[in-house]
């Protein structure tokens with residue numbers, strides 16, 4: 001179990017390049033996050049939970065799919081932690097597992113309308129699907 | 131002046147206006163946008179993961195095509211611009227990433243040498259706002275215009291380097307050159323909800339309504355954006371506030387709007 005957690009931590013650090021230990025727990029990332037109200041775990045919690053090895057709850061959380069990739073937390077963190085990069089890494093670890101895609105092509109037709117730009121579809125696929 | 135141009139998939143489809151007006155206005159300013167051959171969709175969002183290679187190849191190939199012609203690469207869609215600039219930044223800064231990418235390229239490696247310009251940067255830095263102003267035939271007098279930057283134009287600043295990400299001026303300065311009156315409001319660089327509209331239209335609507343309410347309170351007559359998805363989300367709120375593309379406003383002021391193709 002301990003080894004598995006360590007492996008996950010290393011994997012997420014490798015993918016993201018984020019060092020969670022730089023965080024000074026100011027909460028600014030979460031305060032500025034436009035998806036805050038929609039998230040069970042907030043950006044600062046992703047940072048501290050990965051640091052503490054409390055990773056499984058993050059992998060199972062819908063919060064992974066609420067991040068809007070707005071990069072506000074990246075630019076506004078006073079310590080250069082770049083939480084969104086870590087969230088991206090956790091999401092990738094989750095959806096790279098076989099059969100764990102959050103969205104499939106079959107889901108798309110029901111979401112379409114006449115005005116929806118292609119940009120929305122390709123962006124959602126890039127974030128939710130491997 | 132000739133520049134390489136990456137239109138992107140949405141500008142060939144739901145956002146044709148953004149593309150057509152961009153080309154017409156550029157011609158009026160003495161710039162030809164040369165569409166690069168065989169471009170592929172940028173993917174819409176940049177994946178920050180260091181080990182994502184394949185998803186960034188379309189950007190690298192576009193960058194290399196511009197490098198081969200020794201031209202800067204211009205994009206007008208906020209999303210394409212964001213993805214291509216972040217990819218270029220990664221090619222310059224991250225040698226293991228750039229090595230991995232070049233395994234998929236031809237014999238000549240690409241090392242991040244192309245200069246990437248958003249259309250706004252093309253106007254400001256290569257054409258110059260004074261030259262734009264000199265070509266205005268229909269000044270937008272009395273029009274109170276609120277720039278909506280959203281996230282993609284400005285962030286992350288380390289890669290985008292377009293403007294101060296918390297106090298941008300690039301659109302406001304353009305509006306002044308066109309004779310309009312810029313309206314500055316707090317939420318101009320906050321997120322409209324983006325692609326979350328696919329899964330949760332209500333969430334995107336709430337975000338977009340905050341932005342519109344804020345711009346309205348500041349006295350705006352219209353919102354202006356460079357992003358098809360921002361425009362979609364803002365209009366989907368059912369607002370009566372017009373939301374137009376930067377290129378449409380520009381084409382209007384330059385007097386070339388009418389002869390744009392359908």
Ligand code: SF4
Nearest residue numbers: 023024026027029077
């Ligand atoms: S803004 Fe940065 S330093 Fe502050 S809590 Fe978030 S990650 Fe930590």
Ligand code: SF4
Nearest residue numbers: 033067068070071073
């Ligand atoms: S990038 Fe994601 S986590 Fe960071 S502020 Fe934006 S929505 Fe929140």
